[in-house]
Amino acid sequence: MKTLRLTAAQALIEFLANQYIERDGVEHGFIGGCFGIFGHGNVGGIGEALFERPDLLTYYQARNEQAMVHTAAGYARMHNRLGALACTTSIGPGATNMVTGAALATVNRLPVLLLPGDVFASRRPDPVLQQLEVPWQGDVSVNDCFRPVSRYFDRISRPEQIVDAAMQAMRVLSNQAETGAVTLAFPQDVQAEAFECPSEFLERRVWAVTRPVPEDGALREAAARIRASNRPLIVAGGGVIYSEATESLRRFVEATGIPVGETQAGKGSLPYDHPSALGAMGVTGTFAANRVAAEADLVIGFGTRWSDFTTASKTAFKDPDVRFVNVNVADFDAAKHGGLRLVGDARATLDRLAELLHGSSVEDSYREQAARLNTEWNAEVERLYRLGHGPLPAQSEVIGAVNSASEPTDVVVCAAGAMPGDLHKLWRTRDPKGYHVEYGYSCMGYEIAGGLGVKMSAPEREVYVLVGDGSYLMLSSEIVTSIQEGLKLTIVLVDNHGFNSIGGLSRSLGLDGFGTQYRYRRDGSLGLDSDELPPALLPVDLAANAESLGARVIRCGTIDELRAGLGDAKKEPRTVVLAVEVDRYEGVPAYESWWDVPIAEVAEADSVRTVRAEYDEARQAERSYL
Numbered sequence: 001m002k003t004l005r006l007t008a009a010q011a012l013i014e015f016l017a018n019q020y021i022e023r024d025g026v027e028h029g030f031i032g033g034c035f036g037i038f039g040h041g042n043v044g045g046i047g048e049a050l051f052e053r054p055d056l057l058t059y060y061q062a063r064n065e066q067a068m069v070h071t072a073a074g075y076a077r078m079h080n081r082l083g084a085l086a087c088t089t090s091i092g093p094g095a096t097n098m099v100t101g102a103a104l105a106t107v108n109r110l111p112v113l114l115l116p117g118d119v120f121a122s123r124r125p126d127p128v129l130q131q132l133e134v135p136w137q138g139d140v141s142v143n144d145c146f147r148p149v150s151r152y153f154d155r156i157s158r159p160e161q162i163v164d165a166a167m168q169a170m171r172v173l174s175n176q177a178e179t180g181a182v183t184l185a186f187p188q189d190v191q192a193e194a195f196e197c198p199s200e201f202l203e204r205r206v207w208a209v210t211r212p213v214p215e216d217g218a219l220r221e222a223a224a225r226i227r228a229s230n231r232p233l234i235v236a237g238g239g240v241i242y243s244e245a246t247e248s249l250r251r252f253v254e255a256t257g258i259p260v261g262e263t264q265a266g267k268g269s270l271p272y273d274h275p276s277a278l279g280a281m282g283v284t285g286t287f288a289a290n291r292v293a294a295e296a297d298l299v300i301g302f303g304t305r306w307s308d309f310t311t312a313s314k315t316a317f318k319d320p321d322v323r324f325v326n327v328n329v330a331d332f333d334a335a336k337h338g339g340l341r342l343v344g345d346a347r348a349t350l351d352r353l354a355e356l357l358h359g360s361s362v363e364d365s366y367r368e369q370a371a372r373l374n375t376e377w378n379a380e381v382e383r384l385y386r387l388g389h390g391p392l393p394a395q396s397e398v399i400g401a402v403n404s405a406s407e408p409t410d411v412v413v414c415a416a417g418a419m420p421g422d423l424h425k426l427w428r429t430r431d432p433k434g435y436h437v438e439y440g441y442s443c444m445g446y447e448i449a450g451g452l453g454v455k456m457s458a459p460e461r462e463v464y465v466l467v468g469d470g471s472y473l474m475l476s477s478e479i480v481t482s483i484q485e486g487l488k489l490t491i492v493l494v495d496n497h498g499f500n501s502i503g504g505l506s507r508s509l510g511l512d513g514f515g516t517q518y519r520y521r522r523d524g525s526l527g528l529d530s531d532e533l534p535p536a537l538l539p540v541d542l543a544a545n546a547e548s549l550g551a552r553v554i555r556c557g558t559i560d561e562l563r564a565g566l567g568d569a570k571k572e573p574r575t576v577v578l579a580v581e582v583d584r585y586e587g588v589p590a591y592e593s594w595w596d597v598p599i600a601e602v603a604e605a606d607s608v609r610t611v612r613a614e615y616d617e618a619r620q621a622e623r624s625y626l
């Protein structure tokens with residue numbers, strides 16, 4: 001066997017540069033680069049390997065380790081999971097900063113390769129700077145925090161272990177059912193240690209992504225149930241988009257007349273104006289989708305993990321005899337709600353089901369109901385886009401302005417706050433990759449960092465990042481990376497002086513917005529929404545902050561100014577931040593849905609006791625689908 005004498009880090013970097021992925025006969029390089037922040041735990045190991053061979057993987061410098069994992073997640077999602085980034089950190093805080101990013105990637109089933117540095121495998125300098133010692137367990141390091149949030153975890157305690165670990169890492173990253181964060185904890189001494197690396201390890205390797213089809217019996221049973229159903233409903237999740245099944249879905253829907261509701265990750269499965277498109281499903285859903293769901297007798301989930309937002313905390317489907325058919329590459333998700341399990345790729349399964357259902361269609365009246373609801377919903381969107389609210393505009397008008405300014409193939413990115421719900425309802429999606437709201441982990445701070453990953457993945461598209469002031473304050477540092485790399489983002493900073501979404505939730509729970517605004521402490525209190533004195537708002541100027549990071553800033557006082565600013569932003573080559581203030585109290589309503597958020601069972605305040613009584617009542621509708 002031919003070998004080369006390489007450090008473990010050099011071998012890994014060369015291996016990663018030679019990994020390819022193939023689906024439908026098309027091959028791509030899999031690892032698009034390596035993000036990193038160096039410290040003593042990786043600078044001489046992976047840092048040296050990247051320094052020595054810049055031809056293998058491009059090194060990208062991040063500002064924050066959590067952010068760079070978000071960037072990797074955004075990149076992977078935009079690549080429909082057929083591309084990924086590696087992330088290298090030092091030991092200790094640099095490593096644990098990635099834990100939140102790892103959880104986000106795993107929740108959203110997105111491949112990211114994490115390479116946290118780890119304490120010396122030799123243990124000779126123990127405790128090394130930043131080592132956490134566990135007095136009763138000698139083999140623990142902070143990197144054990146990655147175990148529950150990773151789909152694959154290994155610690156490389158000898159250099160030759162990198163060979164098998166890297167192969168397993170690729171197996172999981174490229175597996176559509178198993179993918180998520182893959183963590184190879186890499187002790188700082190082992191990274192730099194040389195070994196005889198088999199040259200075959202470094203050869204070009206292609207990982208095939210197949211399109212598995214469920215077994216025939218299950219397919220026939222599903223087709224029989226669909227034929228027997230009077231009011232079937234499709235719920236399209238992220239799996240439809242990742243499998244590039246949107247065309248197959250359109251054909252299937254046009255042939256069968258079955259209407260479609262979309263999850264956050266599945267939004268864009270059908271264009272918004274398709275007559276069978278009911279739009280967003282569940283807590284943040286449209287009246288169109290929620291009305292049809294309430295009466296559906298058969299629910300066919302394609303590539304969804306059935307979060308509480310989709311099922312409206314298990315109240316959305318009200319027919320006592322409703323049954324589920326679950327098409328999913330992951331058996332785990334296919335088994336939910338006692339559904340008929342169709343374990344397979346969304347596109348291949350849709351095409352097979354279309355053959356089996358040839359000539360079968362729902363009643364015309366049901367088809368027409370969906371088309372009518374689509375039109376009625378569209379009118380509601382138009383109303384909310386053009387409220388003309390003042391003196392401060394409503395958030396729905398901001399969304400309308402951005403939607404009108406954007407091209408169909410541009411991408412809107414968001415993650416947390418009141419905007420994801422409003423976008424889910426109101427954004428008119430015209431392209432399967434045009435909508436990118438991270439709502440699996442709904443992580444404040446994903447927006448700008450994730451948007452950067454989207455832009456890296458699709459530089460030809462404009463990327464519109466919608467970010468609240470709370471999320472901006474939590475993590476906006478990757479504006480600097482966007483400037484450094486010439487990756488333009490159009491960031492719309494929607495300021496309402498605090499946590500509007502949670503403020504609304506707080507008020508609905510009888511808590512008067514407690515602790516959700518950015519105010520000075522006055523008379524010992526941070527203030528409540530019903531205070532008589534006007535709020536003493538903190539003098540935070542986020543636009544000035546963005547400017548100081550190198551972005552072009554446009555301050556917009558009105559929706560007309562925002563529209564003009566969005567026009568100017570298109571001509572700007574670097575990252576632009578459009579700052580706009582919105583009315584905290586002018587929200588988009590919920591449409592015939594419910595979300596289970598518990599409130600205190602015993603309380604002094606009448607407002608809380610009233611809400612608790614309503615909660616106990618509403619909870620009666622929550623059911624198991626078994």
Ligand SMILES: Cc1ncc(C[n+]2csc(CCOP(=O)(O)OP(=O)(O)O)c2C)c(N)n1
Binds near residue numbers: 496
């Ligand atoms: C990291 C993280 N911490 C806390 C939360 C809970 N949370 C959800 S939305 C929100 C407020 C977001 O504020 P902002 O970005 O200003 O958006 P707004 O609610 O004002 O629309 C909070 C605290 C979260 N989703 N993510």
Ligand SMILES: [Mg+2]
Binds near residue numbers: 468498500
């Ligand atoms: Mg806010």
